[in-house]
Amino acid sequence: MLELRSVSKVFGELSALHQVDLWIPPGRVSGLIGPNGSGKTTLVNLITGIYAPDTGQILFNGVDIVGLTADQITRFGVARTFQNIRIFSRMTVLENVLAALISLDNPSWRMLLGYAKSADDPRLNMALKALETVELQNEAGVIAGELPLPLRRRLEIARAFVRDPELLLLDEPSGGMTPTETANVASLIRERIAPGRTCLVIEHKMDLISDVCQHLCVLNHGEKIAEGPPGTVLEQPQVIEAYLGRD
Amino acid sequence: MPNEYVLTIISNIGMISLIALSAYLLLVTGQISFGQQAFFGISAYAGAIATTLWGWPFWLALIFGSGLAGLAAGLIGLLTLRISGMYFSIATLAFAEMIRLSLFELTYQIEIDGELIGPNGAEGFGEIRWIFDHDISVLEYTLLIYAVLLLVLVGMVLLERSRLGMIFRMLGSDALLTKTQGLSPVRYKISAAVIAGFIAGLGGTLYAHSFTYIEPQIFNVMLGVHSLAYGLIGGLGTVLGPLIGVAIDIGFLESIRIFQGYRMIVFGGLVAVMLIFMPRGILDEARVYWIKAVARRWFNA
Numbered sequence: 001m002l003e004l005r006s007v008s009k010v011f012g013e014l015s016a017l018h019q020v021d022l023w024i025p026p027g028r029v030s031g032l033i034g035p036n037g038s039g040k041t042t043l044v045n046l047i048t049g050i051y052a053p054d055t056g057q058i059l060f061n062g063v064d065i066v067g068l069t070a071d072q073i074t075r076f077g078v079a080r081t082f083q084n085i086r087i088f089s090r091m092t093v094l095e096n097v098l099a100a101l102i103s104l105d106n107p108s109w110r111m112l113l114g115y116a117k118s119a120d121d122p123r124l125n126m127a128l129k130a131l132e133t134v135e136l137q138n139e140a141g142v143i144a145g146e147l148p149l150p151l152r153r154r155l156e157i158a159r160a161f162v163r164d165p166e167l168l169l170l171d172e173p174s175g176g177m178t179p180t181e182t183a184n185v186a187s188l189i190r191e192r193i194a195p196g197r198t199c200l201v202i203e204h205k206m207d208l209i210s211d212v213c214q215h216l217c218v219l220n221h222g223e224k225i226a227e228g229p230p231g232t233v234l235e236q237p238q239v240i241e242a243y244l245g246r247d
Numbered sequence: 248m249p250n251e252y253v254l255t256i257i258s259n260i261g262m263i264s265l266i267a268l269s270a271y272l273l274l275v276t277g278q279i280s281f282g283q284q285a286f287f288g289i290s291a292y293a294g295a296i297a298t299t300l301w302g303w304p305f306w307l308a309l310i311f312g313s314g315l316a317g318l319a320a321g322l323i324g325l326l327t328l329r330i331s332g333m334y335f336s337i338a339t340l341a342f343a344e345m346i347r348l349s350l351f352e353l354t355y356q357i358e359i360d361g362e363l364i365g366p367n368g369a370e371g372f373g374e375i376r377w378i379f380d381h382d383i384s385v386l387e388y389t390l391l392i393y394a395v396l397l398l399v400l401v402g403m404v405l406l407e408r409s410r411l412g413m414i415f416r417m418l419g420s421d422a423l424l425t426k427t428q429g430l431s432p433v434r435y436k437i438s439a440a441v442i443a444g445f446i447a448g449l450g451g452t453l454y455a456h457s458f459t460y461i462e463p464q465i466f467n468v469m470l471g472v473h474s475l476a477y478g479l480i481g482g483l484g485t486v487l488g489p490l491i492g493v494a495i496d497i498g499f500l501e502s503i504r505i506f507q508g509y510r511m512i513v514f515g516g517l518v519a520v521m522l523i524f525m526p527r528g529i530l531d532e533a534r535v536y537w538i539k540a541v542a543r544r545w546f547n548a
Binding site: 071075141159 | 424425429540
């Protein structure tokens with residue numbers, strides 16, 4: 001599915017990622033954890049084409065996607081959410097989800113000039129279904145910027161999975177949430193989003209990671225320090241040290 | 248029947264609304280252009296040359312002038328693709344000034360009926376007499392301006408409801424997020440630039456034939472600043488926003504004697520106040536949605 005080979009990225013003097021190898025198994029939920037500044041979001045930005053790596057390969061279904069632009073990578077079947085929520089805040093909730101579907105097929109001028117919310121368009125049904133999945137169907141007409149944080153996160157998730165991507169990257173899907181809200185997002189991912197899909201969840205919260213992930217990678221100071229089943233990985237001394245520090 | 252002074256103000260509102268709509272379209276896509284007056288000017292000269300020197304029918308000249316403006320706008324869009332924010336604004340201003348200064352050098356005169364007519368540098372272009380040759384009254388020409396404006400408004404309303412319109416708003420909200428929805432901004436930024444240039448161009452040809460005299464100084468930066476301000480005052484939530492801005496400035500501030508001499512002070516203050524308290528104008532997106540929701544409820548009841 002997705003494989004990173006010796007991927008490095010340097011920003012000025014700072015080595016954000018150094019020779020990272022990573023494998024995301026298909027059809028499963030993988031977790032990516034690490035302390036602040038360990039390179040998690042940089043890695044997601046490299047996979048989604050927002051940055052280009054300085055060295056290394058990123059293979060998606062065997063094809064090296066390094067050098068492709070963010071929009072090309074999305075059309076390849078990769079979708080994501082953002083650590084700092086990004087929504088089209090002046091558009092409605094439904095429009096936000098429809099926005100993700102415009103490029104589903106290569107948009108022709110005829111399609112582009114058509115009514116965005118046409119009842120005949122299968123995209124409208126897809127968007128409404130996605131909103132139902134994340135339980136936002138009653139907010140379809142609400143301006144997205146007016147939603148409270150937990151619902152904005154849900155909207156981002158709906159927008160990311162409505163295209164039925166082959167790889168779904170969720171960057172801190174419970175960021176800023178209370179324990180109850182985090183548990184709700186975890187059950188949403190586990191029960192409705194993840195089944196049958198390849199996901200990479202970037203998180204700080206171990207309860208969410210343990211709840212939804214079958215595979216775990218740990219980054220620290222831009223290097224991978226552990227990989228494997230969550231139960232085993234979380235007990236490794238270098239992982240504990242990265243999170244809790246040395247005695 | 249309204250007197251000629253009132254009609255002139257009304258027709259002026261119509262023509263300036265077109266350049267305001269042009270700037271508005273770019274504002275919706277998140278681009279602040281200080282250069283839409285260049286496309287207004289290009290079309291004013293091109294359209295006027297087509298009717299006056301080449302004897303083309305008005306409609307053909309209107310399409311020719313506007314098409315040329317759209318083409319120039321597309322070219323500038325292509326050249327400024329990789330820049331945004333303040334850099335884009337400065338680039339558009341520099342281009343507009345380049346065009347204005349070039350018009351000072353433009354001399355293209357043809358002898359017609361024993362006289363040399365056509366643009367003559369700083370002296371301008373003063374023989375645009377299509378309305379006189381065709382015996383068009385001020386009222387008739389005002390109606391023609393509003394017919395064009397109505398067509399543009401209908402087109403823009405349809406555009407706003409379309410997927411392309413949605414992409415324009417997406418770009419204006421978050422260009423990076425738009426990219427991660429699988430859409431390359433290149434195609435859409437250039438499309439917006441061409442459409443905006445064309446709309447400004449419609450205003451330009453209409454303006455030249457209305458005033459029958461044009462000179463490079465008309466297309467200075469103040470025209471561009473005003474066209475931007477109209478959208479920012481009226482609101483970026485609907486195509487009616489810039490029209491409200493134009494109506495406030497030309498219909499109210501410029502036309503009412505009490506503001507004579509102080510218009511720019513009042514207008515500048517108004518823009519400053521709006522930017523602080525209503526940064527996306529009177530009819531911003533939230534208010535437009537609210538109005539639509541109320542209208543729907545009322546209609547259903």
